[in-house]
Amino acid sequence: MATHRIGIMTGGGDAPGLNAVIRAVVKYAVGELHWQVVGIEDAFNGLLEHPRRLQDLTPKSCKGLLPQGGTILGTTNKGDPFAWPDGNGGVRDRSAELAEAIREEGLEGIISIGGDGSQAIGWRLMQEQGVPIVGVPKTIDNDLAATDFTFGFWSAVEVATEALDRLHTTADAHDRVMLLEVMGRTAGWIALYAGVAGGADVITLPEIDYDPERICAKIQQRKDRGRNFTLIVVAEGSTPATGEALPSARRHGRGHIVAGGAAQTLAQHITERLHVETRVTVLGHLQRGGSPVPFDRVLATRFGVRAVELIEQGRWGRMVRLRDGMITDVPLAEVARDPRIVSLDHPLFDAARKVGIEFGAAL
Numbered sequence: 001m002a003t004h005r006i007g008i009m010t011g012g013g014d015a016p017g018l019n020a021v022i023r024a025v026v027k028y029a030v031g032e033l034h035w036q037v038v039g040i041e042d043a044f045n046g047l048l049e050h051p052r053r054l055q056d057l058t059p060k061s062c063k064g065l066l067p068q069g070g071t072i073l074g075t076t077n078k079g080d081p082f083a084w085p086d087g088n089g090g091v092r093d094r095s096a097e098l099a100e101a102i103r104e105e106g107l108e109g110i111i112s113i114g115g116d117g118s119q120a121i122g123w124r125l126m127q128e129q130g131v132p133i134v135g136v137p138k139t140i141d142n143d144l145a146a147t148d149f150t151f152g153f154w155s156a157v158e159v160a161t162e163a164l165d166r167l168h169t170t171a172d173a174h175d176r177v178m179l180l181e182v183m184g185r186t187a188g189w190i191a192l193y194a195g196v197a198g199g200a201d202v203i204t205l206p207e208i209d210y211d212p213e214r215i216c217a218k219i220q221q222r223k224d225r226g227r228n229f230t231l232i233v234v235a236e237g238s239t240p241a242t243g244e245a246l247p248s249a250r251r252h253g254r255g256h257i258v259a260g261g262a263a264q265t266l267a268q269h270i271t272e273r274l275h276v277e278t279r280v281t282v283l284g285h286l287q288r289g290g291s292p293v294p295f296d297r298v299l300a301t302r303f304g305v306r307a308v309e310l311i312e313q314g315r316w317g318r319m320v321r322l323r324d325g326m327i328t329d330v331p332l333a334e335v336a337r338d339p340r341i342v343s344l345d346h347p348l349f350d351a352a353r354k355v356g357i358e359f360g361a362a363l
């Protein structure tokens, strides 16, 4: 006989490893502990729509999930129950309705797999509507302060690094300046790690406004040394110190700013100043799709198991996290702080500068 019946949902942008968390939760909670686990489709939408969209999850229904990208439950970044689109351009609060639906379905609480926005919603639901929540952090951006790494990040870095390796050979063959724009929103983690792993000559970060002149000087210096090509990683949120706005910055989902045109903006500066050939590659959602790398599969599995352990212990209102190699947990109340961005005293930033990578600023 089932001793617990819990819901599980994925919210916000997807990240490789979401299915691995779902699989771990189901294998442990259903397969070993004989609980019931109900998958809620498209974040909380599955509970707020009529008819409801729910799936009974079993180890059998999770077969083959570990390497699968995306999420079998679907996700959305437009599903805030406190600010639900009313169809007339406004929003309304449906959180009480959601709490009622959770009670009607006999769910004791919810495992919410999501980024900063989803964790903040989870905490608010618990406080204001008494819905028990355990959080599992995900995002390719790796910008949650409460955990050392989110799953999905290393898969994104892998894709960006492979792209750099490929750009390297063609840049060299054609004596071109190649710019690769990577994701990360307001944090430069993907740009920094992929830039170091892929041997970039220049990295621009959202954390540091860059001076195009310094970057042009770096390209010129390489030319003077007989290196006729340059590889540049541009974080999508990075902007020039010259002050112009990115051409296509826009809002998405819950009001986050999504940049657009960061690499194109820098390429234009370089072409105008140096009259060299530049080419821009925007990697986009290739960084989010596809199979998780082993690190992300392992982290996702450990997170899923820990989430179930927290519920076993009755410790709702917490988020699992990785700290110094250990899986621990933290109160949800502490999670929704400022995003973790690259700090200038980060050891990798220091190492990057020591191997000659230019960040476009006097540091």
Ligand code: F6P
Residues within 6 Å of the ligand: 013, 077, 139, 140, 141, 183, 184, 185, 236, 252, 253, 257, 258, 259, 288
């Ligand atoms: O937060 C993850 C992320 O992929 C960011 O790196 C990126 O800025 C944003 O989501 C893209 O959002 P969307 O999928 O809505 O275009």
